[in-house]
Amino acid sequence: MLQMKTHYPDATRVEPSHRRTLAIIVDNEPGVLARIAGLFSGRGYNIESLTVTETEHEAHISRITIVTTGTDSIIQQIKSQLERLVPVHRVVDLTLTGEAVERELCLVKVVGKGDHRVEAMRLASAFGARTLDATLTSFVYELTGTTDEVERFIKLMTAVGLVEVSRTGVAAMARGAEGM
Amino acid sequence: MSEMMTGAEMVIRALQDQGVDHIFGYPGGAVLPIYDALFHQEKVRHVLVRHEQGAVHAAEGYARSSGKPGVVLVTSGPGATNAITGLADAMMDSIPLVCITGQVPTHLIGTDAFQECDTVGITRHCTKHNYLVKSIEDLPRVMHEAFYVAQNGRPGPVVVDLPKDIQFKTGSYVRPLSNQHKTYRPTVKGDIEHIRAAIELMANAKRPVFYTGGGVVNSGPHAATLLRELVRLTGFPITSTLMGLGAYPASDKQWLGMLGMHGTYEANLAMHECDVMINIGARFDDRITGRLDAFSPFSKRIHVDIDPSSINKTVKVDIPIVGDCAHVLEDMVRLWRQGAHQAEKVALKDWWGKIEGWRARNCLGFRNSTETIKPQYAIQRLYELTKDRETYITTEVGQHQMWAAQYFRFEEPNRWMTSGGHGTMGYGLPAAVGAQLAHPNALVIDIAGEASIQMMLQEMSTALQYNLPIKVFILNNEYMGMVRQWQELLHGGRYSQSYSESLPDFVKLAEAYGGVGIRCDNPGDLDAKILEMINVNRPVIFDCLVDKTENCFPMIPSGKAHNEMLLNDYLGETGADIGSVIDEKGKMLV
Structure with missing residues (x-):
């Protein structure tokens, strides 16, 4: 390859990436989500999952949970860049604070008859999914679990007539007695 | 109420x-x-x-x-x-x-x-x-x-x-409160343990260098005073980014000049060879670092910055100190004095010896001419003829900006306004308008290029309306000079779209706006015309017709490290004897 003719420095060496879960406490003001999502896109960071709702209504405070991947230095930059935003109170790397509890909820709709229908019911019960809706040809199941469990469940359901999926993304919390 | x-x-x-x-x-x-x-x-x-x-x-x-x-x-x-x-x-x-x-x-x-x-x-x-x-x-x-x-x-x-x-x-x-935001409270006081560790590292440094930036200027005049005190106490050499010029006086002997892509040979080599780097209010911009994996390979680094996201962003540091420059400098000065710290005298002497050797290459030397005005010479004369006044300099972006940074010498902070990070052509003229309003009795000069100036030229009208006697000093080489320089370096000298065709007559243009136009194309007339410009109490456009082919040196070329600088042809590639160079320059510049 020809050497790139540029007056910018070369890209830095590639380091291993890790998956991290960040909890971000923010003022729930207009545009705060756009600010955070925009920071990720503008600086070229990944968002694997993003969950947000107001958690303290009186104080108008929201908690945003973001799952991202990056090298250690990128994760550190993400944290610093987030903390630099005026409405951000603090950012906690839940992956670093120890094995955080992580859950997401998914709804899946499966359509089928005969063996497929029976197999779908069996799988749902094996995973401990709840049946939210049923017709003679379809089910809507709810499953809460880790991202891996949800992924596995969806993969299996694909084989037995999956037609629709809706997922919440990850909600997470550090283990132990300490509050954030 | x-x-x-x-x-x-x-x-x-x-x-x-x-x-x-x-x-x-x-x-x-x-x-x-x-x-x-x-x-x-x-x-x-x-x-x-x-x-x-x-x-x-x-x-x-x-x-x-x-x-x-x-x-x-x-x-x-x-x-x-x-x-x-x-x-x-x-x-x-x-x-x-x-x-x-x-x-x-x-x-x-x-x-x-x-x-x-x-x-x-x-x-x-x-x-x-x-x-x-x-x-x-x-x-x-x-x-x-x-x-x-x-x-x-x-x-x-x-x-x-x-x-x-x-x-x-x-x-x-409702009237303003003192702490106006309910949660936004940036850290201003640096962690004292980190500052202590930094002082320790500095006291044991053998080849230290201060690398300061716009943060010192932003922190206020007090920060610049403290910086001067700390630099004097330690006896360390100091360099600065484009944005930080003026925080430390350019006339001082510990000053190495600006660093980075068009910084001085001595500043960049000091950065490359140093064992302790003290970064105060600078952000390791890519114009400063050059090739990152070869950046200052032997140094332990201290980084003082008010923005935590600047720390470890591109360059890893050993001692991060998050805080406002003035606050941290105050602690540094106090701790240095308290501990009765002494720099490593002998090592420092050797270090200065090395630096003097680099300085002796006289990297800003250039071959002057009696025929055409060299842009470097124009800035030197502009500096010499304005240095005893309260002078504020703004610039546009390009070669003229770098020459201004290299050859105009700043003694005080807040005297130098330039578009550093964004590199916005068109910045200088309106910025001069703003600076003149803040300092009605000062001399405000926009050092410009003939291409940049046309991007915000309409603001001449503003200057006229408010009787702001700003001076626009155009280094006119009929090229987007920095673009041309890069085309020479990277694209075989194919000057794609970098020639400024159909240039206006800047003298007539100044007059059309109601200002004063001055043109100079002869080195012999330069001083008199600059004085004429200074002495007119009205907005002036000075069309200084300079050497069309001059390039901006020294320079760290693409993908190179600080110790691989390109010097002026005249000094480097022709292999001219350094001693004779200085003599020759000395003869011509008087």
Whole structure:
């Protein structure tokens, strides 16, 4: 390859990436989500999952949970860049604070008859999914679990007539007695 | 005690309470109520620019030269979008600004109304923070918060987008509080243990260097005083980024000159060879570091920055200190004195010996001419003839900017206004307007190129309207010189679109605006003409016709490290004897 003719420095060496879960406490003001999502896109960071709702209504405070991947230095930059935003109170790397509890909820709709229908019911019960809706040809199941469990469940359901999926993304919390 | 008034009146009252004396703006439909409120008072003086980008750059020049926040008032839609370049510029260079933009009435937001644009959406990425005010109750708080956020922590631009119906509504005005934001509290005091470790490292350094930046200037004149004290106490050499020039006096013997892509040989080699680097208020910009994996390979690094995201962003540091430069410098000076610390005298002497060796290469030397004006010579003469005055320099972007940084010598902070991070051509003329308003009796010169100047040329009209005797000193080489230089280096000298064709007659142009035009194409006349320019108490465009082919050296070429600098042909590649070079230069420059 020809050497790139540029007056910018070369890209830095590639380091291993890790998956991290960040909890971000923010003022729930207009545009705060756009600010955070925009920071990720503008600086070229990944968002694997993003969950947000107001958690303290009186104080108008929201908690945003973001799952991202990056090298250690990128994760550190993400944290610093987030903390630099005026409405951000603090950012906690839940992956670093120890094995955080992580859950997401998914709804899946499966359509089928005969063996497929029976197999779908069996799988749902094996995973401990709840049946939210049923017709003679379809089910809507709810499953809460880790991202891996949800992924596995969806993969299996694909084989037995999956037609629709809706997922919440990850909600997470550090283990132990300490509050954030 | 709160007072009832309209939203538009609140804006003006808030500006008055924030101590604002000048605002830069351009009226339009969505800000007419504010312009009406302006009409009824005298305290806040409005400066009518000719383009909204000019308003923002003027506010930047005002802010950078005075240490106060700059204020901009523009209308919705095109008013706001025209201001974007200026906002992005202020964001990159950490200039405190408050920009008030008009917006269509709240009930029309989202309907693609006339002159509507999503101002908070568009400016989100190029401001430190922004607000869309949807209720009159929020307005006083938001106005004061905007000033607080713009100035505290790492400074930056803040946009307040104000729909027209809110400007008409009546509400109660509240005066500013001291701590205006409910949660935003940037750290200003550095961690004392880290500072202690830094002092320890400095005391044991054998080849130390101070590398300072715009953060010292932003931190205020006190920071510059403390920096001078610390540098003197330690006896260490000091270099600075483009944005930090003036924080340390260029006449001092410990000063190595600017570093980076067009920095001096001695500054860059000191950075490369040092064992302890003390970064104060600089951010390891790529124009400074060059090739990252070869950047200062032997050093332990101390980094003082108010913005935690600047630390370890591109260059790993050993001792990070998050805090305001003045606060941290104060602790550093105190701890250095308290511990009766002494620099490693013998090692430091050797280090200085090495530095003097690099200095002796005289990297800023150039072959002067009696036929054509060398751009470097023009800046040298401009400096010599203005150095005893209170002089403020602004620049555009390009070769002339680098020559100004290299050959104009700054003794005080806040005297040098340039677009560093964003590199905005067109910055200098409006910035000069702002600087002149902040310092009516000072000499304000925009060192420009013939290409850059045409990007914001209309602001000459502003200078005339307000009797601002700014001087535009154009180094006219008929090329976008820096583009041409890069085309020579990287693209085989194919000058694609970098020749400035159909140039206007700048002398006539100055006269057309009502100013004074001066042209000089002869080195022999230069001094007299510069003096003529200085002595005219009106706006001047000085068309200085310089050598068309001169390039800007020294230079760290693409993908190279600090110790692989390219020196002026005259010094490097022809292999001229250094001693004779200095003599020759000495002869010609007197």
